[in-house]
Amino acid sequence: MSDLKKADLVLVAVNSPLLCGIYENFELQKSFSSSAKTSDALLEVFTLVFEHLERLSLQLGAIFYARGPGSFTSLKLTHIFLQTLHLHRSVELYCADSFYFNQKAPIKAFGNKYFIKNASEDILIKESQERIEDRFALPLVLEPKDFGTQNTPLYILPPL
Numbered sequence: 001m002s003d004l005k006k007a008d009l010v011l012v013a014v015n016s017p018l019l020c021g022i023y024e025n026f027e028l029q030k031s032f033s034s035s036a037k038t039s040d041a042l043l044e045v046f047t048l049v050f051e052h053l054e055r056l057s058l059q060l061g062a063i064f065y066a067r068g069p070g071s072f073t074s075l076k077l078t079h080i081f082l083q084t085l086h087l088h089r090s091v092e093l094y095c096a097d098s099f100y101f102n103q104k105a106p107i108k109a110f111g112n113k114y115f116i117k118n119a120s121e122d123i124l125i126k127e128s129q130e131r132i133e134d135r136f137a138l139p140l141v142l143e144p145k146d147f148g149t150q151n152t153p154l155y156i157l158p159p160l
Contacts, residue, residue, distance in 0.1 A: 006061035007053060012136045013038055013078040014070025014098045015108055020045045021138040022052060028140050038074040042081050060085075062092035064147050066136075068154030069107055069115040069123060070098050075153040082151075094147035097123070097154055101136045108134055115156060123156055 008026070012019040018041040021031040032048050034041035053060060063082060068075045085091045098107055099117045106114035109125055116126050 004057055004059035007056075007058040008061045008142060009049065009063045010138050010142060011063055011065040011078070011082075012098070012101045012138065013042065013074055014066050014068060015074065015134045015136070016041075018042065018045055018074075019101075019136055019138055020049060022049060022058075023142045024058070026142040026144070028138055028142070031138055038071070038077045042077065046081075060089065060091055062094060064094045064096070064142060064144070066098040066101050067095040067150070067152070068098055069109070069156045071108075072155065075155065079151075079153045086151075093151045094144065094149060095151055096147045098136070099123075100146065101138070102134065105135060106132045108132070109156075123154075125156065 005024070008023045010021045010023060017033045017035040018038060019031065019033050021028045023029060030052060032045045034044050036044060063085065065078065065082060082093055086093050104117050106116050106126070106128070109115050112129060113125050113127050114132055115123055117123050
């Protein structure tokens with residue numbers, strides 16, 4: 001068993017930019033971001049994260065992440081990437097919906113449509129003629145109780 005101290009990560013990769021934070025004792029210590037495509041951004045950011053953890057002699061404990069809604073492609077790539085880390089490195093995964101990271105503001109879906117969360121916590125797709133900016137943020141203090149283990153992407157797609 002390793003005597004390395006553990007650090008946790010928070011990942012928000014549902015739209016650009018991708019955000020990732022390193023947490024020690026549930027407090028944000030360092031953050032990374034990338035505006036590249038998710039397929040490139042995940043590799044770019046996690047390379048930096050693993051270099052940082054190694055430099056500080058920290059072991060990756062758990063990853064807390066946004067499971068959706070958001071970009072369908074980003075959600076798929078993030079799910080595959082995190083499941084690979086889970087299997088390869090025995091990393092624990094915990095998730096919350098994307099609204100956790102943007103104070104329940106609308107999230108870009110496609111075209112002029114946005115995901116919204118109504119008062120009864122249902123996620124709907126609504127149209128808006130105004131451009132609404134996605135403003136995701138990493139929490140300064142990580143609250144593990146706010147996350148679950150339903151580690152499947154939260155796809156919300158319109159009926160065909």
